[in-house]
Amino acid sequence: MTIIMSGSYLIICFLSLFLIFTPSFTIVFGLAGCRPDQIQALVQFKNEFDSSGCNQTDYFNGVLCDNMTGEVTKLQLPSGCLIGTLKPNSSLFGLHHLRHLNLSHNNFTSSSLPSEFSNLSRLEVLSLSSNSFIGQVPSSFSKLTWLNQLDLSHNQLTGSFQLVQNLTKLSILDLSYNHFSGDIPSSLLAMPFLSSLDLSENYLTGSIEVPNSSSSLRLEHLSLSHNHFEGQIIEPISNLITLKFLDLSYLNISYPIDIQIFSPLKSLLILLLSGNSISSTSLSSHSGVPLRLEKLGLSGCNIGEFPNFLKSLQKLDFIDISNNKMIGNVPDWFWKLPRLSTVTLVSNSLTGFEGSPEVIMNSSVKILDLALNHFKGPFPNPPHSLTVLSVWNNSFTGSIPPAICNQSRLALLDLSYNNFTGSIPRCLSNLQNSLLVVNLRKNNLEGSLPDNCYDGALLRTLDVGFNQLTGKLPRSLLKCSSLKFLSVDNNNIKDTFPFWLKGLPNLQAFTLRSNKFYGPISPPNQGSLAFPELRILEIADNKFTGSLPQDYFVNWKASSLHMAEDGSLYMGDYTEIPGYIYEDTIDLQFKGLFMEQGKVLTSYATIDFSGNRLEGQIPESIGFLKTLIALNLSNNAFTGHIPLSLANVTELESLDLSRNKLSGDISRELGSLSFLAYISVAHNQLKGVIPQATQITGQPKSSFEGNVGLCGLPLEQSCFMPPTRQPKEEDEEEEEGVLNWKAVFIGYGAGLLFGLLIAHVIASYRTKWFVKIVGPNKHKEVDPACRPDQIRALVQFKNEFESRSCNNSDYFHGVSCDNTHDWCCHEAKTPK
Numbered sequence: 001m002t003i004i005m006s007g008s009y010l011i012i013c014f015l016s017l018f019l020i021f022t023p024s025f026t027i028v029f030g031l032a033g034c035r036p037d038q039i040q041a042l043v044q045f046k047n048e049f050d051s052s053g054c055n056q057t058d059y060f061n062g063v064l065c066d067n068m069t070g071e072v073t074k075l076q077l078p079s080g081c082l083i084g085t086l087k088p089n090s091s092l093f094g095l096h097h098l099r100h101l102n103l104s105h106n107n108f109t110s111s112s113l114p115s116e117f118s119n120l121s122r123l124e125v126l127s128l129s130s131n132s133f134i135g136q137v138p139s140s141f142s143k144l145t146w147l148n149q150l151d152l153s154h155n156q157l158t159g160s161f162q163l164v165q166n167l168t169k170l171s172i173l174d175l176s177y178n179h180f181s182g183d184i185p186s187s188l189l190a191m192p193f194l195s196s197l198d199l200s201e202n203y204l205t206g207s208i209e210v211p212n213s214s215s216s217l218r219l220e221h222l223s224l225s226h227n228h229f230e231g232q233i234i235e236p237i238s239n240l241i242t243l244k245f246l247d248l249s250y251l252n253i254s255y256p257i258d259i260q261i262f263s264p265l266k267s268l269l270i271l272l273l274s275g276n277s278i279s280s281t282s283l284s285s286h287s288g289v290p291l292r293l294e295k296l297g298l299s300g301c302n303i304g305e306f307p308n309f310l311k312s313l314q315k316l317d318f319i320d321i322s323n324n325k326m327i328g329n330v331p332d333w334f335w336k337l338p339r340l341s342t343v344t345l346v347s348n349s350l351t352g353f354e355g356s357p358e359v360i361m362n363s364s365v366k367i368l369d370l371a372l373n374h375f376k377g378p379f380p381n382p383p384h385s386l387t388v389l390s391v392w393n394n395s396f397t398g399s400i401p402p403a404i405c406n407q408s409r410l411a412l413l414d415l416s417y418n419n420f421t422g423s424i425p426r427c428l429s430n431l432q433n434s435l436l437v438v439n440l441r442k443n444n445l446e447g448s449l450p451d452n453c454y455d456g457a458l459l460r461t462l463d464v465g466f467n468q469l470t471g472k473l474p475r476s477l478l479k480c481s482s483l484k485f486l487s488v489d490n491n492n493i494k495d496t497f498p499f500w501l502k503g504l505p506n507l508q509a510f511t512l513r514s515n516k517f518y519g520p521i522s523p524p525n526q527g528s529l530a531f532p533e534l535r536i537l538e539i540a541d542n543k544f545t546g547s548l549p550q551d552y553f554v555n556w557k558a559s560s561l562h563m564a565e566d567g568s569l570y571m572g573d574y575t576e577i578p579g580y581i582y583e584d585t586i587d588l589q590f591k592g593l594f595m596e597q598g599k600v601l602t603s604y605a606t607i608d609f610s611g612n613r614l615e616g617q618i619p620e621s622i623g624f625l626k627t628l629i630a631l632n633l634s635n636n637a638f639t640g641h642i643p644l645s646l647a648n649v650t651e652l653e654s655l656d657l658s659r660n661k662l663s664g665d666i667s668r669e670l671g672s673l674s675f676l677a678y679i680s681v682a683h684n685q686l687k688g689v690i691p692q693a694t695q696i697t698g699q700p701k702s703s704f705e706g707n708v709g710l711c712g713l714p715l716e717q718s719c720f721m722p723p724t725r726q727p728k729e730e731d732e733e734e735e736e737g738v739l740n741w742k743a744v745f746i747g748y749g750a751g752l753l754f755g756l757l758i759a760h761v762i763a764s765y766r767t768k769w770f771v772k773i774v775g776p777n778k779h780k781e782v783d784p785a786c787r788p789d790q791i792r793a794l795v796q797f798k799n800e801f802e803s804r805s806c807n808n809s810d811y812f813h814g815v816s817c818d819n820t821h822d823w824c825c826h827e828a829k830t831p832k
């Protein structure tokens with residue numbers, strides 16, 4: 001079985017929540033002081049749209065009227081309220097006295113910006129962000145000469161924005177996340193009051209000009225990241241000496257950036273250069289760097305050795321040098337930087353630490369991420385004040401240092417994918433007031449799982465999979481009542497099925513795959529096995545026996561989960577630790593399943609009972625599990641019919657009932673399962689006609705083999721006449737081995753969340769999905785930018801047709817997806 005592994009960095013972005021409330025009649029609140037005609041205009045404005053999503057009591061909360069004249073001066077709508085087109089004759093444009101207008105986070109579907117905005121000539125603040133506006137900004141905007149804040153970010157605006165020339169009072173201008181193109185107007189950086197300028201995520205080209213007399217400037221915050229500049233842009237920026245925040249990540253400039261060029265920026269606190277190449281001589285120099293720097297982003301900068309210039313940054317508290325090519329040891333001076341707090345060196349080729357182990361222990365680092373490197377040897381005693389220690393995917397050996405238990409604030413301990421030996425330190429229970437996540441997966445740990453959960457423990461994720469643990473599951477786990485994710489798979493644990501875990505009110509995912517569990521999996525009193533929140537249950541490859549009562553699946557969480565309607569809210573099940581996001585992950589071993597598993601944890605369910613000795617009928621109650629996307633009952637001794645109710649599990653993508661003793665027909669209703677990407681009923685005692693729906697006939701014939709009585713496509717036996725069709729070559733290639741797959745998604749958030757920086761650091765991470773598709777024939781990779789719901793739609797489209805003659809490995813080659821989403825940023829990296 002091949003193992004495809006991917007580490008991925010995940011940053012959850014701001015997600016606008018569209019709240020749904022029951023519509024009710026408008027109650028006019030808090031409008032004292034507003035003139036009746038103004039109130040009428042406001043109500044009329046609302047009535048131009050579908051406002052059923054508005055919180056009606058909230059609608060007028062953001063309205064202010066002048067207490068002398070009664071005219072509306074401020075309007076700030078609640079998020080997600082209005083849906084519809086903003087028309088040029090909208091009564092909004094009659095509110096001539098507006099000074100502050102905030103319509104952000106509504107949905108003006110495909111509206112262009114009406115030039116009538118210029119009617120609101122007294123506007124000082126205008127925010128239209130996140131609204132699906134399209135087209136160009138009308139030239140009449142240049143009449144809004146009183147504007148000091150203009151936010152048009154997160155729309156789909158195009159063209160250039162020369163209009164700003166007349167907006168001389170502007171102090172904050174945000175045009176980020178649009179499709180603006182062309183040059184930056186030369187006057188822009190000469191605007192006398194401009195203090196914050198965000199042009200990130202556009203298609204800007206050309207160079208920029210900075211006036212020589214830049215001493216009069218006030219620009220403190222500048223973001224140009226993710227654009228396509230060609231010409232001179234770095235040098236002119238070094239004249240902007242008032243800058244405190246500068247984001248130049250992911251610019252398409254052809255020459256390496258010299259860090260020294262920023263030395264005139266004496267006030268600079270935050271510098272983000274990720275995704276650009278940096279000149280290596282400038283990295284090793286000690287002089288000419290902005291010495292006040294506190295936060296520095298150098299991810300993906302082609303850096304080959306540990307940058308020496310950091311030594312002079314005595315104020316540095318945040319440093320990201322992930323995704324580079326650094327080799328060798330981490331120098332000891334690095335740990336002595338007095339304010340160092342967040343360090344990510346993820347995904348480099350570092351091998352060790354220089355200097356005495358005490359240096360690291362004495363460091364002020366709180367968040368330390370060394371994942372995806374080549375660190376080897378015993379793990380040094382970690383810094384005293386750690387809250388996050390993540391070193392997954394290295395080659396550390398020896399035992400887990402007990403000194404870890406002295407970190408009284410440790411919230412996350414991820415030592416997975418190393419070569420740690422010995423037992424799990426009992427002293428970890430000292431940390432139960434701080435530990436949220438313990439991940440020790442894929443090491444060589446022995447002994448039993450410590451019996452050390454106490455009442456009130458905060459632990460929500462415990463993953464000890466792929467070790468050599470023995471003994472039983474400790475009953476004290478029940479005291480870890482926050483536990484959501486428990487993975488003890490691939491060990492040598494010998495126990496009966498832990499029905500008692502039902503007492504964990506939050507348990508969502510539980511895998512005990514490949515251990516030595518035995519005995520029945522139906523509760524002693526028979527009936528349903530309903531854990532209150534469980535949606536992923538993997539008990540494959542153990543020695544479970546017995547049969548399942550008919551109501552076994554009644555009241556399972558999978559029947560009542562709320563399904564995300566589209567893929568737009570990508571939010572796995574994650575734990576937020578201040579400054580860091582961790583996402584639970586689990587191996588998915590379902591053929592045909594292509595759902596990113598973070599998604600699975602929140603909205604979908606999977607069940608794997610394969611490779612046991614279960615018998616009797618498959619309970620009809622399986623049909624209740626509406627959000628089940630994968631079911632594997634193969635390699636057991638189930639008898640009776642395939643339950644008809646399976647046709648009700650409409651989300652099902654992977655169904656494996658092979659190698660049982662099932663008899664009877666395959667019901668035609670199964671043909672209605674339109675998402676089905678994989679089905680196998682091979683090696684049973686089925687008979688009759690295979691339902692001739694394309695997603696079923698498109699399967700390899702091995703999916704139906706070993707049933708004497710089956711006929712129809714994809715088998716060669718015709719039900720009515722002798723075979724007419726030659727088997728295809730492709731089918732012959734089909735073997736179990738090719739289909740077996742296992743994706744270990746390590747959802748992962750480099751901890752980059754802090755105050756002001758949040759949006760900007762997020763923007764420095766490119767959105768990228770890592771999705772593997774395994775269809776009926778071969779591995780296929782889809783454009784990683786595609787959203788899961790989009791992929792589902794593509795697969796469904798294919799299933800609407802007979803697609804046997806498609807070259808399946810080609811089907812997704814012609815697919816490309818927009819990679820500019822703002823709904824989430826996700827970067828995937830495949831480690832060596």
Ligand SMILES: *[C@@H]1O[C@H](CO)[C@@H](O)[C@H](O)[C@H]1NC(C)=O
Pocket residue numbers: 021055056057058
């Ligand atoms: C609507 O907004 C009001 C005021 O902000 C708030 O108190 C109320 O809870 C909201 N209603 C709902 C259904 O959320």
Ligand SMILES: *[C@@H]1O[C@H](CO)[C@@H](O)[C@H](O)[C@H]1NC(C)=O
Pocket residue numbers: 067068
């Ligand atoms: C009107 O508002 C101004 C400030 O906005 C305030 O100073 C003044 O007291 C108010 N007048 C009345 C009559 O409420």
Ligand SMILES: *[C@@H]1O[C@H](CO)[C@@H](O)[C@H](O)[C@H]1NC(C)=O
Pocket residue numbers: 076077078079102103104105125127149151
């Ligand atoms: C506009 O409203 C949104 C909430 O919908 C808020 O987050 C944002 O700060 C507001 N912008 C201004 C400039 O007031």
Ligand SMILES: *[C@@H]1O[C@H](CO)[C@@H](O)[C@H](O)[C@H]1NC(C)=O
Pocket residue numbers: 087089090091
């Ligand atoms: C605005 O114009 C549209 C036609 O473009 C018309 O249907 C609508 O009634 C007008 N609305 C108002 C408020 O005048």
Ligand SMILES: *[C@@H]1O[C@H](CO)[C@@H](O)[C@H](O)[C@H]1NC(C)=O
Pocket residue numbers: 088089090091093094116119
């Ligand atoms: C915009 O202003 C002009 C002139 O002041 C006026 O004629 C027009 O009706 C206004 N538009 C709207 C939609 O109120």
Ligand SMILES: *[C@@H]1O[C@H](CO)[C@@H](O)[C@H](O)[C@H]1NC(C)=O
Pocket residue numbers: 018083084107109
């Ligand atoms: C905006 O509204 C349209 C039409 O109702 C809908 O299809 C679309 O999904 C909405 N977009 C957002 C971001 O809510």
Ligand SMILES: *[C@@H]1O[C@H](CO)[C@@H](O)[C@H](O)[C@H]1NC(C)=O
Pocket residue numbers: 139142143166
């Ligand atoms: C910009 O301002 C100048 C005068 O300062 C004026 O002549 C010009 O028409 C304005 N441009 C626009 C597009 O309003």
Ligand SMILES: *[C@@H]1O[C@H](CO)[C@@H](O)[C@H](O)[C@H]1NC(C)=O
Pocket residue numbers: 211212
């Ligand atoms: C800025 O000064 C340089 C020389 O210091 C000169 O070559 C350049 O023309 C000046 N640029 C402007 C816009 O004045």
Ligand SMILES: *[C@@H]1O[C@H](CO)[C@@H](O)[C@H](O)[C@H]1NC(C)=O
Pocket residue numbers: 228252254
């Ligand atoms: C980057 O610039 C080069 C030319 O220097 C161009 O060929 C390439 O397409 C650009 N890449 C992107 C992503 O714009």
Ligand SMILES: *[C@@H]1O[C@H](CO)[C@@H](O)[C@H](O)[C@H]1NC(C)=O
Pocket residue numbers: 356358359362
């Ligand atoms: C670490 O800190 C201790 C106590 O503050 C001090 O005695 C020791 O010299 C320090 N070690 C190093 C290597 O800095």
Ligand SMILES: *[C@@H]1O[C@H](CO)[C@@H](O)[C@H](O)[C@H]1NC(C)=O
Pocket residue numbers: 395418419
């Ligand atoms: C772990 O250690 C064993 C021997 O102790 C070695 O065979 C194996 O290759 C090591 N694995 C890794 C990933 O370093």
Ligand SMILES: *[C@@H]1O[C@H](CO)[C@@H](O)[C@H](O)[C@H]1NC(C)=O
Pocket residue numbers: 623644645646648
């Ligand atoms: C499928 O669900 C429908 C309604 O939810 C129910 O009436 C029907 O009996 C179910 N079919 C089977 C075979 O369980």
